Each structure stands twice: as structure tokens, then as C-alpha cells.
Amino acid sequence: MVPAHQSWLDMNERPRKTRTQVFTRKLDAFFLDIYSIGQFTGRFFREAFRPPFEWKEVIRQFYMVGYKSLALVSVTSFVTGIVFTKQSRPSLAEFGATSWLPSLVAIAIIRALAPLVTALIAAGKVGSNIGAELGSMRVTEQIDAMEVSAVNPFRYLVVTRVLATTCMLPLLMLYMAVIALLGAYLNVHNNEQTSLAAFFQNAFEQISFLDIFSSSFKSLLFGFTIGIIGCYKGYYTTQGTQGVGKAANSAVVISMFLIFIEEIIVVQVVNSFR
Amino acid sequence: MKKNNAHINKDNTVVAIRNLYKSFGDNHVLRGIDLDIYQGENLVVLGRSGTGKSVLIKIIAGLLKPDSGTVTVLGQEVDQLATKELDALRLKIGFSFQHSALYDSMTVGENLAFPLQRHNRSLSADAVKKEVARVLEAVGLSKALHQLPSELSGGQRKRIGIARTLIMQPAIMLYDEPTAGLDPITSMDINNLINEVQESYHTSSVIITHDLTCAKSTGDRIAVLLDGQFLQTGSFEEAVENSTNEQVKSFYDYNFID
Ligand SMILES: Nc1ncnc2c1ncn2[C@@H]1O[C@H](COP(=O)(O)OP(=O)(O)OP(=O)(O)O)[C@@H](O)[C@H]1O
Ligand SMILES: [Mg+2]
Numbered sequence: 001m002v003p004a005h006q007s008w009l010d011m012n013e014r015p016r017k018t019r020t021q022v023f024t025r026k027l028d029a030f031f032l033d034i035y036s037i038g039q040f041t042g043r044f045f046r047e048a049f050r051p052p053f054e055w056k057e058v059i060r061q062f063y064m065v066g067y068k069s070l071a072l073v074s075v076t077s078f079v080t081g082i083v084f085t086k087q088s089r090p091s092l093a094e095f096g097a098t099s100w101l102p103s104l105v106a107i108a109i110i111r112a113l114a115p116l117v118t119a120l121i122a123a124g125k126v127g128s129n130i131g132a133e134l135g136s137m138r139v140t141e142q143i144d145a146m147e148v149s150a151v152n153p154f155r156y157l158v159v160t161r162v163l164a165t166t167c168m169l170p171l172l173m174l175y176m177a178v179i180a181l182l183g184a185y186l187n188v189h190n191n192e193q194t195s196l197a198a199f200f201q202n203a204f205e206q207i208s209f210l211d212i213f214s215s216s217f218k219s220l221l222f223g224f225t226i227g228i229i230g231c232y233k234g235y236y237t238t239q240g241t242q243g244v245g246k247a248a249n250s251a252v253v254i255s256m257f258l259i260f261i262e263e264i265i266v267v268q269v270v271n272s273f274r
Numbered sequence: 275m276k277k278n279n280a281h282i283n284k285d286n287t288v289v290a291i292r293n294l295y296k297s298f299g300d301n302h303v304l305r306g307i308d309l310d311i312y313q314g315e316n317l318v319v320l321g322r323s324g325t326g327k328s329v330l331i332k333i334i335a336g337l338l339k340p341d342s343g344t345v346t347v348l349g350q351e352v353d354q355l356a357t358k359e360l361d362a363l364r365l366k367i368g369f370s371f372q373h374s375a376l377y378d379s380m381t382v383g384e385n386l387a388f389p390l391q392r393h394n395r396s397l398s399a400d401a402v403k404k405e406v407a408r409v410l411e412a413v414g415l416s417k418a419l420h421q422l423p424s425e426l427s428g429g430q431r432k433r434i435g436i437a438r439t440l441i442m443q444p445a446i447m448l449y450d451e452p453t454a455g456l457d458p459i460t461s462m463d464i465n466n467l468i469n470e471v472q473e474s475y476h477t478s479s480v481i482i483t484h485d486l487t488c489a490k491s492t493g494d495r496i497a498v499l500l501d502g503q504f505l506q507t508g509s510f511e512e513a514v515e516n517s518t519n520e521q522v523k524s525f526y527d528y529n530f531i532d
Contacts, residue, residue: 052395137377145375148335149389149442150361 033254040232047152048159057156061164069125069172073118077176080113081105081183089191098192099202105184106203107211114177115215116263119222122169123255127230130161131251134234135244143235158235162227169223170216177215214270221266222259229255279315279494281476286313288446288478289334294343296329303329305502307343311446311480316472318481318489320514321499322525327482328372330499331448334480335369336360348445365393368439368477372450374431376423382434383419386410390441409437412474413467429460436467440475447471447479453488465491486514486526498522 085105092098134157137143146153185199194202233251237243289311296304303326311317321327332338333345336352345352350363377385386406390397397405410416413433423431432452439447452468453461465488471477481492489496489510496513498505500521506513514526 052392140373140378141371141375142377144332144337145369145371145377145438147337148364148367148369149438150364151389151392 036236037228037232040235041228043154044159044162044228047155048163054156054160057160058163061160062168064129065122065126065164065168066172068129069118069122070175072121072125073172073176074179076117076121077114077179078183080117081109081180081185082187084108084113084180085184085187089187101188102184102194102199102202103204103206106181107206109180109184110177110207110211110215114173114180115218115222116259118169118173118176118219119226119259120256122165122172122223123226123252123259126165127226127251127255128248130165130227130230131234131237132244132248134158134161134231135237135247136241138235138237139240139244154235158231161231162224165223165227165230166220167223169226170219173215173219210270210273214266218263218266221262225258225262226255229258281314281473282494283313287311288313288348289480290344290346291334292344292346294330294333294345295341296326296333296338297341303502304333304340307502307504309497309504309507311478313478314472314476315494316468316479316481316492318483318493318496319499320483320486320489320496322484325499326502327484327499328450331369331450331480331482335364335367335448365442366445368436368442368444368447370432370435370439370447370449370452372454374423374428374435376426376431376434376438378423380422381419382410382415382421382423382426385423385434386438386441389438393442405441409441412440412470413437429456429464432456432464433467436471440471443475444477447475447477449479449481449483451483451485452481453483453485458487461485461488462491464488468492489514 085101088104089098089101092101092104134143137157143153143157146156181200181203184203185194185196188194188199189196230251233247233254237247239246287310289309291307291309294304294307295302307330309317319327319330329338333340334347334352336355339353347363348366350359352360352363355363376382377388380388383406386409387402390402390405406419407416410419413436415430415433415437418426418430418434423434426434436449436452447468449468452464456464468479468481469492472479479492481488483489493510495507496510497507498513498517498519500519505519505522506517514522517523517526
């Protein structure tokens with residue numbers, strides 16, 4: 001199987017071709033990419049559940065994923081909570097409905113913001129890191145070295161990382177939601193002197209189990225996507241050191257693109273259950 | 275230093291290559307390669323940059339697939355093997371990479387323990403430590419145990435790369451440019467190490483190089499790779515020094531002024 005090396009995202013290549021030619025070439029490369037990502041994913045499921053398991057490496061990757069994104073997730077979520085609440089206040093105040101603020105903010109954060117923002121941050125921090133790490137292991141022949149010592153590099157490198165991103169993203173998402181709600185509380189408390197208990201009670205009035213479940217499921221899916229795309233791009237890096245940068249970059253762009261598509265699909269499906 | 279050839283068993287071929295072709299697009303790299311490697315010998319493949327030396331040993335180790343032709347290693351045809359059989363065969367092959375390919379997120383000790391722990395899961399931590407110490411000693415780098423690959427010099431990295439293969443006690447060693455980029459004295463150390471490995475581990479080796487000193491001091495037999503084919507195979511004197519081929523002659527004159 002030949003992976004699609006030429007990314008459909010490099011818009012500046014080959015200026016001499018006509019626009020249509022460029023477009024069809026990008027389109028071909030895009031579908032080739034999608035096809036090989038599908039194969040890569042299939043291989044993940046074939047290899048992930050067969051022993052021997054690399055538990056130690058999985059745990060290390062859990063730590064790496066959490067560690068890499070925790071600081072940024074904390075700051076972003078706290079600021080998002082404050083700003084979102086502050087900006088929503090005037091429109092609710094117009095109807096004298098500021099008492100609805102906690103539940104409005106909670107719905108926005110738990111249903112939409114937390115999964116999406118966590119995923120975008122993780123795509124940027126973790127996805128690019130995986131792409132670059134595996135990419136440099138590929139071009140410096142470390143992956144070949146593993147293969148000739150009869151250690152399965154896919155299992156050691158890819159399976160562990162994909163498991164880590166898949167399991168960690170829901171946790172990060174829940175953490176993000178809590179911190180964002182604390183940010184929102186800060187704003188509400190400053191204006192209405194609401195107590196923390198009252199704020200949270202109010203906030204969770206409109207939140208159902210389905211909301212939390214669907215957000216966790218979305219995060220799981222996003223985490224899986226980030227892991228698979230980062231690993232795929234890194235694992236098939238070509239063109240030496242230059243390729244490593246490209247791998248990291250396209251890992252981020254493609255996983256963000258897929259995250260948006262998945263978001264739209266999951267929202268449609270979940271809404272049909274409401 | 276004259277090498278002693280008593281250990282070579284010409285009746286036992288460990289690697290047999292027949293009519294091997296490999297291209298990358300329009301780039302026809304290997305064009306009909308035939309080669310036998312006998313048990314216990316050091317075979318040097320000599321050739322200029324870009325002639326496909328690395329491609330050749332990657333095919334022997336099953337990292338690349340040939341377009342046509344057969345490669346038989348220890349009686350098994352490499353590109354016909356299922357994953358399990360290929361892995362079993364690879365345990366008997368040691369591959370020293372051109373740029374060492376040490377795992378740079380691990381210390382030297384972890385690099386060495388990595389293959390061993392995965393293939394002998396019953397081995398105790400103490401036994402692993404002992405083995406690691408043994409091969410580090412063999413390559414003369416006992417003090418590097420806790421260092422990271424990024425803290426080592428090129429020559430030291432080469433040694434650790436060799437040690438990492440020795441820990442699995444391979445029957446066949448494949449060295450890709452063991453002396454490239456090293457100063458003459460460090461090169462000589464590596465050459466001696468290759469000969470020591472041959473003697474004490476009874477390995478059969480393929481040594482890929484464009485360094486004539488390395489070829490002369492490690493090779494029992496030299497095969498000259500030119501334009502995708504083997505031009506000549508024989509002792510250093512036959513294949514290089516007294517070669518009648520113009521390209522080999524100029525390569526020799528340019529490299530060897532002593
Ligand atoms: N994976 C690959 N894809 C495409 N072309 C390749 C690949 N590997 C090697 N080549 C090409 O094959 C040719 C031989 O490469 P190889 O690395 O075997 O050279 P070499 O003899 O080892 O040279 P050097 O002494 O510089 O290491 C080169 O022209 C290279 O571009
Ligand atoms: Mg080479």
C-alpha cells in the first residue's frame with residue numbers, strides 16, 4: 001500500500017499547472033489519503049487487542065498526553081468561562097433573565113465548547129507532537145531498527161499513542177468543563193453574589209445524562225482521530241527532516257478538519273434522540 | 275594485520291542472492307545481483323554513494339521487497355515469509371544502521387534492553403542488567419550506561435548500535451557504513467570491533483562501505499558494486515588493488531595513498 005505522501009493541503013506547489021489540474025490532483029491525493037487512513041485505522045483494530053500489550057508505554061503516553069495539554073487547557077477553559085459569561089450577560093439582561101445565565105453557560109460549555117476546544121488544543125499540542133516524534137523516528141530509521149529487531153513498531157508506537165489520546169481526551173474534556181464553569185461562576189458571583197452551591201445547582205438543572213454522555217463520546221472520537229492522524233502522518237513520513245515538519249503540520253490540519261466533520265455528524269445524531 | 279580465514283565454511287551458504295532487481299520508479303538501483311555469503315566470513319560490499327548498498331542490505335533484512343529475484347537467508351526466502359517467521363529469522367540477524375538509529379528517547383541501557391526484554395519476557399531484571407553490562411563491555415563503553423544517545427559521539431553511537439544487535443546473539447551481522455563520518459583512528463577501532471565480533475560470536479557478516487581501509491582490514495572477501503551489479507568478487511588484492519576496471523582503479527587511487 002502506498003500512503004498518500006503528497007498532501008492536498010500544500011496549496012503553493014507547482015504554479016505552472018492550471019487551476020483545474022491542481023484541483024483534480026489535490027482531490028486525488030485527498031481521497032488516497034482518506035483511503036490509507038482507513039487502512040491504517042483497520043490495522044490499529046487488528047493489532048490493538050492482541051497480546052503482548054505494552055502497558056508501561058501506554059501509561060507513559062497517558063502521562064505525556066495529559067502533561068502536554070493540561071496547562072493550556074486550564075488557562076483556555078478558565079478564560080473561556082469568564083468571557084463567555086460576560087458576553088452573554090447583556091443579551092439576557094435585556095429580558096431581565098440574568099438568572100438563567102448559569103444554566104445557559106453550562107449548556108454551551110458542556111454540550112459544545114468543552115469537547116471542541118479540548119480537541120482543538122489537543123490536536124495542536126499532542127497531534128503535532130506525535131506527528132513530529134514518529135516522523136523523526138521514521139527518518140532516522142528508528143522504526144526500521146525496531147522492525148529488524150523483530151519488535152512490532154506499530155504496536156509499540158502507534159497502538160500505545162492512539163489508546164492514550166482516546167482515553168485521555170474525555171478526561172481532559174470533563175476537567176475543561178469544570179474549570180470553565182468555575183470561570184463562569186467567578187463572573188456570576190461578582191455580579192449577583194451567587195453562592196457556589198447555588199450556581200452549580202442552577203447550572204446543572206438543564207444538563208441531562210445524554211449531554212454528558214454525548215460529549216464524552218465525542219471526546220473519545222476526537223481523541224481517537226487525533227491519535228490516528230498524528231501517528232499516520234508520522235509513521236509514513238518521507239523526505240527527511242523537511243518531512244518531519246510537514247508531518248507535524250498536516251497532522252494538526254487534517255485532524256482539525258476531521259474533528260469539525262465529526263462534530264457536525266454527532267450533533268445531528270444526538271439531536272435526533274432529544 | 276593479516277586475517278586468519280580458518281573459520282570460514284565455504285560449504286555452508288548463509289545468504290544466497292539470485293538475480294535480484296530493485297527499482298524506485300525510473301531509478302533502476304539493483305540490476306541483477308548474484309551473491310553468496312559463506313558461514314563465518316566477513317563479506318565487504320564496496321561501492322560509491324548512491325549505488326544501492328543500503329537498499330541491498332535492507333532487502334536482506336526484509337525491510338524492502340525486491341522487484342524480482344530471490345534472497346535466501348539461512349535457508350528461508352525472505353520475501354515469502356509470514357510475519358511470524360520473518361520475526362523469527364530477524365532475531366538471528368543483527369543490523370547496524372548507517373546513522374546508528376538509536377532510540378533517542380531512551381538511555382543507552384534502555385536501548386540495549388529493549389529487544390531483549392521483548393523477546394525473553396521471562397528474563398529477570400537482574401539477568402537483563404547482566405546482559406546489558408556484558409555487551410557494553412564487549413564494545414568498550416561500560417561507562418555510557420545511563421547516557422542518552424544525544425550525549426554520545428558518532429563513533430560511540432556506532433558502538434552502541436552494534437551492541438544493541440549483539441545482545442540478541444545474531445548469526446548474521448549487517449553493517450551499513452560502519453566507519454562513515456569517523457576519524458581514521460576511531461574507524462580503526464570500529465574495524466577491530468567488527469573483527470572481534472566475527473571471532474567471538476562466530477557471525478557471518480555483510481559490511482557495506484566506501485571506505486577502502488575498512489574494506490581491507492575487515493573483509494575476507496570484497497564484492498564491488500558498480501551500476502547495479504557486482505563487478506568482481508574476491509580478495510582485496512583481486513577485487514580492488516589489481517582491478518583492471520577504470521572506475522575501480524580511480525576509486526582506489528583517489529582513496530588510498532599509502
Ligand atoms: N525508500 C526509497 N525510495 C525511493 N528511492 C530510494 C529509497 N531508498 C533508496 N532510494 C534510492 O536508491 C538509490 C540507492 O540508495 P542507497 O541508500 O542504497 O545508496 P547507498 O549505496 O547506500 O549510498 P550511501 O553510500 O550514500 O549510503 C538512491 O538513488 C536513492 O535515491
Ligand atoms: Mg547507504
